[in-house]
Amino acid sequence: MEDSSKDGSDPTMSDTKDVSVTVPLANDKEEKTVSNVENGPKEEELDTEDPKSDELPPISAELNELVVQTDQDEDNSKEDHQSFAKQIGNFMCAFYTKNSFLVMLLTAILLAYAYPPLGARYLAPKITATWIAVVMIFFLSGIKLKTEELSKAFLRLKFNLFVQVFNFLVVSSVVFGFSRLMKHRNVLSASLADGMVISASVPITINMVLVLTTSSNGDEAAAVFNAAFGNLVGVFLSPALILMYLGVQGAVDLGTVFFKLGLRVVLPIFVGQLFHKFSPKTVDFVKSNKKKFSKFQEYALVFIVYTVFCKTFSDDDRNTSAGDAFLMIAFVLLLLVTMMAVAWYALKLLFPNEPKLRVMGLFGCSHKSIAMGVPLITAIYEENPNIGFYTLPLLVWHPMQLLIGSFLAPRLSDFVEREESRLNSNKESDANI
Numbered sequence: 001m002e003d004s005s006k007d008g009s010d011p012t013m014s015d016t017k018d019v020s021v022t023v024p025l026a027n028d029k030e031e032k033t034v035s036n037v038e039n040g041p042k043e044e045e046l047d048t049e050d051p052k053s054d055e056l057p058p059i060s061a062e063l064n065e066l067v068v069q070t071d072q073d074e075d076n077s078k079e080d081h082q083s084f085a086k087q088i089g090n091f092m093c094a095f096y097t098k099n100s101f102l103v104m105l106l107t108a109i110l111l112a113y114a115y116p117p118l119g120a121r122y123l124a125p126k127i128t129a130t131w132i133a134v135v136m137i138f139f140l141s142g143i144k145l146k147t148e149e150l151s152k153a154f155l156r157l158k159f160n161l162f163v164q165v166f167n168f169l170v171v172s173s174v175v176f177g178f179s180r181l182m183k184h185r186n187v188l189s190a191s192l193a194d195g196m197v198i199s200a201s202v203p204i205t206i207n208m209v210l211v212l213t214t215s216s217n218g219d220e221a222a223a224v225f226n227a228a229f230g231n232l233v234g235v236f237l238s239p240a241l242i243l244m245y246l247g248v249q250g251a252v253d254l255g256t257v258f259f260k261l262g263l264r265v266v267l268p269i270f271v272g273q274l275f276h277k278f279s280p281k282t283v284d285f286v287k288s289n290k291k292k293f294s295k296f297q298e299y300a301l302v303f304i305v306y307t308v309f310c311k312t313f314s315d316d317d318r319n320t321s322a323g324d325a326f327l328m329i330a331f332v333l334l335l336l337v338t339m340m341a342v343a344w345y346a347l348k349l350l351f352p353n354e355p356k357l358r359v360m361g362l363f364g365c366s367h368k369s370i371a372m373g374v375p376l377i378t379a380i381y382e383e384n385p386n387i388g389f390y391t392l393p394l395l396v397w398h399p400m401q402l403l404i405g406s407f408l409a410p411r412l413s414d415f416v417e418r419e420e421s422r423l424n425s426n427k428e429s430d431a432n433i
Helices: 059-098 100-114 116-122 125-144 147-152 157-184 190-201 207-215 220-250 254-278 280-288 290-313 322-350 355-364 370-380 387-432
Strands: 018-024 031-037
Touching: 059 100, 100 116, 100 290, 100 387, 116 125, 116 290, 125 254, 125 280, 125 290, 125 370, 157 190, 157 220, 157 322, 157 355, 190 220, 190 322, 190 370, 190 387, 207 220, 207 355, 207 387, 220 254, 220 355, 220 370, 254 280, 254 370, 280 290, 290 370, 290 387, 322 355, 322 387, 355 387, 370 387
Parallel strands: none
Antiparallel strands: 018 031
8 A cells, every 4th residue: 555645745735736717808808817726625716707897788789789779760860851852742742733823824934034035936926825825715715604694683683783893993993093103103113003903904703703602601603693794794894994094005006906805805705605505515525624624724824924924024125123023912912902801891781691692792892813814915915015014913913812712711601600690590589579
Protein backbone atom coordinates (compact mmCIF):
# COMPACT_ATOMS: atom_id res chain seq x y z
CA MET A 1 0.00 0.00 0.00
CA GLU A 2 1.49 3.24 -0.96
CA ASP A 3 1.94 6.15 1.46
CA SER A 4 -0.07 9.09 0.42
CA SER A 5 2.40 11.57 1.89
CA LYS A 6 5.53 10.33 0.26
CA ASP A 7 5.95 13.57 -1.66
CA GLY A 8 5.88 15.55 1.61
CA SER A 9 2.54 17.20 1.15
CA ASP A 10 -0.48 17.31 3.44
CA PRO A 11 -2.71 14.37 2.64
CA THR A 12 -5.79 16.48 3.26
CA MET A 13 -4.78 19.03 0.73
CA SER A 14 -4.77 18.32 -2.97
CA ASP A 15 -2.67 20.10 -5.53
CA THR A 16 -4.14 23.45 -6.55
CA LYS A 17 -3.99 25.00 -9.96
CA ASP A 18 -5.24 28.46 -11.08
CA VAL A 19 -7.75 28.25 -13.94
CA SER A 20 -8.45 31.35 -15.97
CA VAL A 21 -12.00 31.62 -17.38
CA THR A 22 -12.65 34.28 -19.94
CA VAL A 23 -16.30 35.53 -19.95
CA PRO A 24 -17.49 37.90 -22.68
CA LEU A 25 -19.48 40.87 -21.48
CA ALA A 26 -22.72 42.08 -23.01
CA ASN A 27 -21.02 44.85 -24.92
CA ASP A 28 -18.38 42.56 -26.43
CA LYS A 29 -15.65 45.09 -25.65
CA GLU A 30 -14.24 43.77 -22.37
CA GLU A 31 -13.26 40.36 -21.05
CA LYS A 32 -13.41 39.14 -17.46
CA THR A 33 -10.87 36.71 -16.01
CA VAL A 34 -12.03 34.62 -13.08
CA SER A 35 -9.66 32.55 -10.96
CA ASN A 36 -10.91 29.30 -9.50
CA VAL A 37 -9.30 26.64 -7.43
CA GLU A 38 -9.46 23.26 -9.07
CA ASN A 39 -10.58 20.37 -6.91
CA GLY A 40 -11.06 22.73 -3.92
CA PRO A 41 -13.44 22.00 -1.10
CA LYS A 42 -15.79 24.71 -2.40
CA GLU A 43 -16.57 25.51 -5.96
CA GLU A 44 -17.12 29.22 -6.60
CA GLU A 45 -20.00 29.89 -9.08
CA LEU A 46 -19.19 32.37 -11.73
CA ASP A 47 -21.50 35.19 -12.70
CA THR A 48 -21.20 35.41 -16.44
CA GLU A 49 -23.55 38.41 -16.89
CA ASP A 50 -22.74 42.05 -16.49
CA PRO A 51 -24.79 43.44 -13.61
CA LYS A 52 -25.61 46.50 -15.78
CA SER A 53 -26.91 44.44 -18.67
CA ASP A 54 -30.40 44.33 -17.12
CA GLU A 55 -30.53 48.11 -16.91
CA LEU A 56 -29.53 48.99 -20.50
CA PRO A 57 -31.49 47.48 -23.42
CA PRO A 58 -29.48 45.93 -26.22
CA ILE A 59 -28.55 48.46 -28.89
CA SER A 60 -29.58 46.11 -31.70
CA ALA A 61 -33.13 45.86 -30.31
CA GLU A 62 -33.33 49.63 -29.95
CA LEU A 63 -32.20 50.08 -33.53
CA ASN A 64 -34.75 47.56 -34.79
CA GLU A 65 -37.58 49.27 -32.92
CA LEU A 66 -36.42 52.66 -34.19
CA VAL A 67 -36.32 51.44 -37.80
CA VAL A 68 -39.77 49.86 -37.51
CA GLN A 69 -41.21 53.02 -35.95
CA THR A 70 -39.62 55.17 -38.66
CA ASP A 71 -41.08 52.95 -41.39
CA GLN A 72 -44.50 53.17 -39.78
CA ASP A 73 -44.25 56.95 -39.54
CA GLU A 74 -43.24 57.16 -43.20
CA ASP A 75 -46.15 54.92 -44.22
CA ASN A 76 -48.58 57.00 -42.15
CA SER A 77 -47.16 60.19 -43.65
CA LYS A 78 -47.57 58.81 -47.17
CA GLU A 79 -51.14 57.75 -46.40
CA ASP A 80 -51.90 61.21 -44.99
CA HIS A 81 -50.48 62.88 -48.11
CA GLN A 82 -52.42 60.54 -50.39
CA SER A 83 -55.61 61.10 -48.39
CA PHE A 84 -55.13 64.89 -48.51
CA ALA A 85 -54.45 64.81 -52.25
CA LYS A 86 -57.52 62.63 -52.76
CA GLN A 87 -59.66 65.07 -50.78
CA ILE A 88 -58.41 67.98 -52.89
CA GLY A 89 -59.10 66.01 -56.06
CA ASN A 90 -62.62 65.13 -54.93
CA PHE A 91 -63.29 68.74 -53.95
CA MET A 92 -62.10 70.06 -57.31
CA CYS A 93 -64.20 67.50 -59.21
CA ALA A 94 -67.28 68.34 -57.16
CA PHE A 95 -66.68 72.08 -57.61
CA TYR A 96 -66.30 71.70 -61.38
CA THR A 97 -69.43 69.55 -61.60
CA LYS A 98 -71.50 72.20 -59.82
CA ASN A 99 -69.84 75.21 -61.44
CA SER A 100 -68.71 73.92 -64.83
CA PHE A 101 -70.31 76.80 -66.72
CA LEU A 102 -68.62 79.43 -64.56
CA VAL A 103 -65.26 77.65 -64.88
CA MET A 104 -65.63 77.52 -68.67
CA LEU A 105 -66.47 81.23 -68.80
CA LEU A 106 -63.40 82.18 -66.77
CA THR A 107 -61.23 79.89 -68.88
CA ALA A 108 -62.60 81.45 -72.07
CA ILE A 109 -61.78 84.95 -70.83
CA LEU A 110 -58.24 83.91 -69.85
CA LEU A 111 -57.67 82.25 -73.23
CA ALA A 112 -58.98 85.35 -74.98
CA TYR A 113 -56.53 87.47 -73.02
CA ALA A 114 -53.64 85.10 -73.84
CA TYR A 115 -54.08 85.32 -77.62
CA PRO A 116 -56.85 87.68 -78.83
CA PRO A 117 -56.36 87.32 -82.63
CA LEU A 118 -57.58 83.71 -82.61
CA GLY A 119 -61.13 84.54 -81.60
CA ALA A 120 -61.15 88.05 -83.01
CA ARG A 121 -60.20 87.12 -86.60
CA TYR A 122 -59.13 83.55 -87.33
CA LEU A 123 -62.29 81.80 -86.08
CA ALA A 124 -64.50 84.06 -88.24
CA PRO A 125 -66.56 85.33 -85.28
CA LYS A 126 -68.88 87.40 -87.50
CA ILE A 127 -70.22 84.11 -88.88
CA THR A 128 -69.58 81.47 -86.23
CA ALA A 129 -70.38 83.51 -83.11
CA THR A 130 -72.79 86.29 -84.08
CA TRP A 131 -74.85 84.18 -86.48
CA ILE A 132 -74.52 80.40 -86.07
CA ALA A 133 -74.13 80.27 -82.28
CA VAL A 134 -76.76 82.95 -81.58
CA VAL A 135 -79.32 81.42 -83.97
CA MET A 136 -78.87 77.93 -82.48
CA ILE A 137 -79.26 79.23 -78.92
CA PHE A 138 -82.56 80.98 -79.67
CA PHE A 139 -83.84 78.14 -81.85
CA LEU A 140 -83.40 75.66 -78.99
CA SER A 141 -84.91 78.20 -76.59
CA GLY A 142 -87.93 78.43 -78.90
CA ILE A 143 -88.40 74.66 -78.90
CA LYS A 144 -88.24 74.47 -75.10
CA LEU A 145 -90.20 77.67 -74.35
CA LYS A 146 -93.57 76.72 -72.85
CA THR A 147 -95.71 79.51 -74.27
CA GLU A 148 -98.83 77.61 -73.27
CA GLU A 149 -98.02 78.85 -69.77
CA LEU A 150 -98.86 82.37 -70.98
CA SER A 151 -102.54 81.47 -70.77
CA LYS A 152 -102.17 81.59 -66.98
CA ALA A 153 -101.26 85.28 -67.05
CA PHE A 154 -104.62 86.44 -65.72
CA LEU A 155 -104.71 83.97 -62.83
CA ARG A 156 -102.31 86.14 -60.82
CA LEU A 157 -102.24 89.30 -62.88
CA LYS A 158 -101.21 91.59 -60.03
CA PHE A 159 -98.27 89.42 -58.99
CA ASN A 160 -97.05 88.71 -62.53
CA LEU A 161 -97.24 92.38 -63.44
CA PHE A 162 -95.26 93.35 -60.34
CA VAL A 163 -92.48 90.85 -61.11
CA GLN A 164 -92.10 91.94 -64.74
CA VAL A 165 -92.21 95.67 -64.00
CA PHE A 166 -89.72 95.34 -61.16
CA ASN A 167 -87.34 93.15 -63.17
CA PHE A 168 -87.33 95.25 -66.33
CA LEU A 169 -88.02 98.81 -65.19
CA VAL A 170 -87.16 99.20 -61.50
CA VAL A 171 -83.85 97.32 -61.58
CA SER A 172 -82.68 98.93 -64.82
CA SER A 173 -83.60 102.47 -63.72
CA VAL A 174 -81.85 102.11 -60.36
CA VAL A 175 -78.72 100.66 -61.98
CA PHE A 176 -78.81 103.38 -64.64
CA GLY A 177 -78.91 106.15 -62.02
CA PHE A 178 -76.17 104.56 -59.93
CA SER A 179 -73.88 103.89 -62.89
CA ARG A 180 -74.30 107.44 -64.23
CA LEU A 181 -73.30 108.79 -60.82
CA MET A 182 -70.20 106.59 -60.69
CA LYS A 183 -69.33 107.52 -64.26
CA HIS A 184 -69.82 111.24 -63.62
CA ARG A 185 -67.54 111.10 -60.58
CA ASN A 186 -64.90 109.18 -62.59
CA VAL A 187 -65.15 106.26 -60.18
CA LEU A 188 -66.04 103.77 -62.92
CA SER A 189 -65.04 103.63 -66.58
CA ALA A 190 -67.68 104.48 -69.19
CA SER A 191 -67.67 101.02 -70.78
CA LEU A 192 -68.27 99.17 -67.51
CA ALA A 193 -70.90 101.71 -66.44
CA ASP A 194 -72.74 101.11 -69.72
CA GLY A 195 -72.30 97.37 -69.26
CA MET A 196 -74.03 97.54 -65.87
CA VAL A 197 -77.03 99.26 -67.50
CA ILE A 198 -77.13 96.65 -70.26
CA SER A 199 -77.00 93.75 -67.79
CA ALA A 200 -79.84 95.29 -65.76
CA SER A 201 -82.03 95.53 -68.88
CA VAL A 202 -82.03 91.85 -69.88
CA PRO A 203 -84.89 89.52 -68.85
CA ILE A 204 -85.25 86.98 -66.07
CA THR A 205 -83.41 83.66 -66.09
CA ILE A 206 -85.35 80.49 -66.86
CA ASN A 207 -83.60 77.47 -65.36
CA MET A 208 -82.01 79.20 -62.38
CA VAL A 209 -85.22 80.85 -61.18
CA LEU A 210 -87.13 77.59 -61.52
CA VAL A 211 -84.49 75.54 -59.67
CA LEU A 212 -84.07 78.04 -56.82
CA THR A 213 -87.83 78.52 -56.48
CA THR A 214 -88.33 74.76 -56.23
CA SER A 215 -85.54 74.27 -53.68
CA SER A 216 -86.90 77.21 -51.65
CA ASN A 217 -90.43 75.74 -51.56
CA GLY A 218 -91.75 78.61 -53.67
CA ASP A 219 -94.50 78.73 -56.29
CA GLU A 220 -93.26 76.71 -59.28
CA ALA A 221 -96.16 77.62 -61.57
CA ALA A 222 -95.48 81.32 -61.08
CA ALA A 223 -91.78 80.72 -61.79
CA VAL A 224 -92.50 78.89 -65.06
CA PHE A 225 -94.90 81.58 -66.28
CA ASN A 226 -92.73 84.59 -65.41
CA ALA A 227 -89.62 82.99 -66.90
CA ALA A 228 -91.39 82.20 -70.18
CA PHE A 229 -93.18 85.55 -70.38
CA GLY A 230 -90.11 87.57 -69.40
CA ASN A 231 -87.90 85.98 -72.05
CA LEU A 232 -90.54 86.36 -74.76
CA VAL A 233 -91.12 90.03 -73.94
CA GLY A 234 -87.41 90.60 -73.37
CA VAL A 235 -86.63 89.90 -77.02
CA PHE A 236 -88.30 93.23 -77.82
CA LEU A 237 -88.20 95.14 -74.53
CA SER A 238 -84.53 94.65 -73.60
CA PRO A 239 -83.10 96.24 -76.78
CA ALA A 240 -85.60 99.10 -76.43
CA LEU A 241 -84.51 99.73 -72.82
CA ILE A 242 -80.82 99.54 -73.69
CA LEU A 243 -81.18 102.02 -76.52
CA MET A 244 -83.40 104.27 -74.40
CA TYR A 245 -80.86 104.43 -71.57
CA LEU A 246 -77.67 104.63 -73.64
CA GLY A 247 -78.96 106.18 -76.87
CA VAL A 248 -76.17 107.62 -79.00
CA GLN A 249 -73.60 106.44 -76.46
CA GLY A 250 -74.21 102.93 -77.70
CA ALA A 251 -73.07 104.00 -81.19
CA VAL A 252 -75.60 101.80 -82.96
CA ASP A 253 -77.99 102.21 -85.88
CA LEU A 254 -81.55 101.54 -84.71
CA GLY A 255 -82.83 100.09 -87.99
CA THR A 256 -79.86 97.77 -88.38
CA VAL A 257 -80.16 96.61 -84.78
CA PHE A 258 -83.81 95.60 -85.05
CA PHE A 259 -83.24 93.96 -88.43
CA LYS A 260 -80.46 91.80 -86.96
CA LEU A 261 -82.54 91.05 -83.88
CA GLY A 262 -85.38 89.93 -86.11
CA LEU A 263 -83.17 87.53 -88.05
CA ARG A 264 -81.00 86.24 -85.20
CA VAL A 265 -83.43 86.25 -82.28
CA VAL A 266 -87.11 86.56 -83.20
CA LEU A 267 -87.09 84.30 -86.27
CA PRO A 268 -85.23 81.38 -84.56
CA ILE A 269 -87.60 81.56 -81.57
CA PHE A 270 -90.61 81.61 -83.93
CA VAL A 271 -89.32 78.57 -85.86
CA GLY A 272 -88.59 76.79 -82.58
CA GLN A 273 -92.15 77.48 -81.44
CA LEU A 274 -93.49 76.00 -84.69
CA PHE A 275 -91.57 72.81 -83.92
CA HIS A 276 -92.86 72.95 -80.34
CA LYS A 277 -96.48 73.16 -81.53
CA PHE A 278 -96.51 70.92 -84.60
CA SER A 279 -93.65 68.44 -84.18
CA PRO A 280 -94.07 66.38 -80.99
CA LYS A 281 -91.29 64.01 -82.08
CA THR A 282 -88.82 66.90 -82.17
CA VAL A 283 -89.94 68.06 -78.73
CA ASP A 284 -89.64 64.52 -77.35
CA PHE A 285 -86.18 64.15 -78.90
CA VAL A 286 -85.03 67.40 -77.30
CA LYS A 287 -86.51 66.37 -73.95
CA SER A 288 -84.88 62.93 -74.06
CA ASN A 289 -81.52 64.58 -74.77
CA LYS A 290 -82.08 67.56 -72.51
CA LYS A 291 -78.65 67.44 -70.86
CA LYS A 292 -76.84 67.24 -74.20
CA PHE A 293 -78.75 70.17 -75.68
CA SER A 294 -78.25 72.20 -72.51
CA LYS A 295 -74.51 71.53 -72.72
CA PHE A 296 -74.55 72.52 -76.39
CA GLN A 297 -76.17 75.84 -75.48
CA GLU A 298 -73.58 76.38 -72.76
CA TYR A 299 -70.71 75.67 -75.16
CA ALA A 300 -72.21 78.01 -77.75
CA LEU A 301 -72.56 80.73 -75.12
CA VAL A 302 -68.98 80.22 -73.93
CA PHE A 303 -67.78 80.47 -77.53
CA ILE A 304 -69.64 83.78 -77.95
CA VAL A 305 -68.09 85.11 -74.74
CA TYR A 306 -64.65 83.97 -75.92
CA THR A 307 -64.91 85.79 -79.26
CA VAL A 308 -66.36 88.87 -77.56
CA PHE A 309 -63.40 89.18 -75.19
CA CYS A 310 -60.93 88.37 -77.95
CA LYS A 311 -62.25 91.39 -79.78
CA THR A 312 -62.08 93.52 -76.64
CA PHE A 313 -58.53 92.49 -75.73
CA SER A 314 -57.32 93.05 -79.29
CA ASP A 315 -58.29 96.72 -79.02
CA ASP A 316 -55.29 98.70 -77.82
CA ASP A 317 -57.36 101.80 -77.04
CA ARG A 318 -59.39 100.31 -74.21
CA ASN A 319 -59.54 102.57 -71.15
CA THR A 320 -60.64 100.08 -68.48
CA SER A 321 -58.23 98.83 -65.82
CA ALA A 322 -58.29 95.89 -63.43
CA GLY A 323 -59.19 98.29 -60.63
CA ASP A 324 -62.30 99.33 -62.55
CA ALA A 325 -63.28 95.68 -62.93
CA PHE A 326 -62.98 95.02 -59.18
CA LEU A 327 -65.01 98.13 -58.42
CA MET A 328 -67.67 96.98 -60.86
CA ILE A 329 -67.85 93.58 -59.13
CA ALA A 330 -68.39 95.29 -55.77
CA PHE A 331 -71.05 97.58 -57.24
CA VAL A 332 -72.90 94.67 -58.87
CA LEU A 333 -72.96 92.80 -55.55
CA LEU A 334 -74.23 95.91 -53.75
CA LEU A 335 -76.96 96.55 -56.32
CA LEU A 336 -78.07 92.92 -56.47
CA VAL A 337 -78.42 92.64 -52.68
CA THR A 338 -80.21 96.02 -52.55
CA MET A 339 -82.68 95.06 -55.28
CA MET A 340 -83.42 91.74 -53.59
CA ALA A 341 -84.04 93.47 -50.25
CA VAL A 342 -86.34 96.09 -51.81
CA ALA A 343 -88.26 93.40 -53.72
CA TRP A 344 -88.64 91.28 -50.58
CA TYR A 345 -90.18 94.06 -48.49
CA ALA A 346 -92.36 95.25 -51.38
CA LEU A 347 -93.68 91.70 -51.79
CA LYS A 348 -94.31 91.55 -48.05
CA LEU A 349 -96.51 94.65 -48.28
CA LEU A 350 -98.38 93.56 -51.41
CA PHE A 351 -98.69 89.81 -50.72
CA PRO A 352 -98.47 89.36 -46.93
CA ASN A 353 -100.32 86.03 -46.90
CA GLU A 354 -98.62 84.47 -49.95
CA PRO A 355 -95.23 83.13 -48.76
CA LYS A 356 -94.69 80.92 -51.82
CA LEU A 357 -95.28 83.85 -54.17
CA ARG A 358 -92.96 86.05 -52.13
CA VAL A 359 -90.16 83.50 -52.46
CA MET A 360 -90.62 83.20 -56.22
CA GLY A 361 -90.88 86.98 -56.57
CA LEU A 362 -87.59 87.47 -54.71
CA PHE A 363 -85.75 85.60 -57.45
CA GLY A 364 -87.95 86.74 -60.34
CA CYS A 365 -87.54 90.43 -59.54
CA SER A 366 -83.74 90.44 -59.44
CA HIS A 367 -82.34 87.65 -61.64
CA LYS A 368 -80.92 88.34 -65.09
CA SER A 369 -80.46 85.87 -67.94
CA ILE A 370 -76.97 85.36 -69.30
CA ALA A 371 -78.33 82.98 -71.96
CA MET A 372 -80.56 85.71 -73.36
CA GLY A 373 -78.37 88.69 -72.48
CA VAL A 374 -75.07 87.74 -74.13
CA PRO A 375 -76.58 87.00 -77.57
CA LEU A 376 -78.62 90.21 -77.39
CA ILE A 377 -75.53 92.24 -76.54
CA THR A 378 -73.69 90.55 -79.40
CA ALA A 379 -76.48 91.38 -81.83
CA ILE A 380 -76.69 95.03 -80.76
CA TYR A 381 -73.00 95.87 -80.30
CA GLU A 382 -71.42 93.58 -82.87
CA GLU A 383 -68.99 96.21 -84.16
CA ASN A 384 -68.27 97.94 -80.85
CA PRO A 385 -64.72 97.31 -79.52
CA ASN A 386 -65.99 97.63 -75.92
CA ILE A 387 -68.41 94.73 -76.30
CA GLY A 388 -66.44 92.63 -73.81
CA PHE A 389 -66.82 95.26 -71.10
CA TYR A 390 -70.51 95.56 -71.94
CA THR A 391 -70.81 91.82 -71.31
CA LEU A 392 -68.64 91.60 -68.17
CA PRO A 393 -71.17 92.96 -65.61
CA LEU A 394 -73.71 90.37 -66.73
CA LEU A 395 -71.08 87.63 -66.35
CA VAL A 396 -70.59 88.84 -62.77
CA TRP A 397 -74.31 89.24 -62.01
CA HIS A 398 -75.05 85.65 -63.06
CA PRO A 399 -72.86 83.71 -60.55
CA MET A 400 -73.62 86.17 -57.75
CA GLN A 401 -77.37 85.61 -58.03
CA LEU A 402 -76.71 81.85 -57.97
CA LEU A 403 -74.51 82.01 -54.87
CA ILE A 404 -76.89 84.27 -52.96
CA GLY A 405 -79.90 82.21 -54.03
CA SER A 406 -78.25 78.94 -52.99
CA PHE A 407 -77.43 80.45 -49.59
CA LEU A 408 -81.00 81.69 -49.07
CA ALA A 409 -82.82 78.59 -50.39
CA PRO A 410 -82.92 76.49 -47.16
CA ARG A 411 -83.77 79.55 -45.07
CA LEU A 412 -86.57 80.54 -47.43
CA SER A 413 -87.92 77.00 -47.34
CA ASP A 414 -88.10 77.18 -43.53
CA PHE A 415 -89.76 80.59 -43.83
CA VAL A 416 -92.49 79.18 -46.10
CA GLU A 417 -93.19 76.33 -43.68
CA ARG A 418 -93.45 78.70 -40.71
CA GLU A 419 -95.71 81.14 -42.56
CA GLU A 420 -98.02 78.44 -43.88
CA SER A 421 -98.25 76.92 -40.40
CA ARG A 422 -99.11 80.34 -38.98
CA LEU A 423 -101.72 81.00 -41.66
CA ASN A 424 -103.31 77.58 -41.16
CA SER A 425 -103.49 78.08 -37.41
CA ASN A 426 -105.11 81.49 -37.95
CA LYS A 427 -107.69 79.93 -40.26
CA GLU A 428 -108.49 77.25 -37.67
CA SER A 429 -108.88 79.82 -34.91
CA ASP A 430 -111.14 81.94 -37.14
CA ALA A 431 -113.24 78.87 -37.94
CA ASN A 432 -113.65 78.09 -34.24
CA ILE A 433 -114.86 81.60 -33.60
